[in-house]
Amino acid sequence: MSWQLWALVSALLARAGSAGAESDAAAFMRSVVILLALGAICLATGQWQALRGLTGRNLGLLSLSGLATAGSWACYFRALKTGGAAQVATLNKLSIVLVAVLGATLLGERLSGINWLGIGLVTAGAYLLAYRG
DSSP: OOHHHHHHHHHHHHHHHHTTSOHHHHHHHHHHHHHHHHHHHHHHHTGGGGGGGOOHHHHHHHHHHHHHHHHHHHHHHHHHHHSOHHHHHHHHTTHHHHHHHHHHHHSOOOOOHHHHHHHHHHHHHHHHHHOOO
8 A cells, every 4th residue: 555545544543543532541542552563563573672772862762752752642632532633633744844844954954946835835735724714
């Protein structure tokens, strides 16, 4: 399957799985399933041994990333509970714009004019989808 189809399935499952559930409980349950599934994948592919090679710095940065992800998911599921899926998912995906801008400003990545146009269109599209007028 293409990445676009995987992304669409992910979005549909996240919304369907959280319908009617308490937001933090839904995020916790999703995290437990992810932990078990990725553990099984690591075992099946022999990557479990690679965990021993993680340095203290790796573990620290991965822990910070995990905390950021947990906070993000808690906010996302809470937003899904109180807002419309189209609006919530759209605003959530503004992270695309943030990553592109940070990549260009902090990491020195070069974006072409057409790339900046895309960033502007994604921002405008998110605004239009989130607008309740």
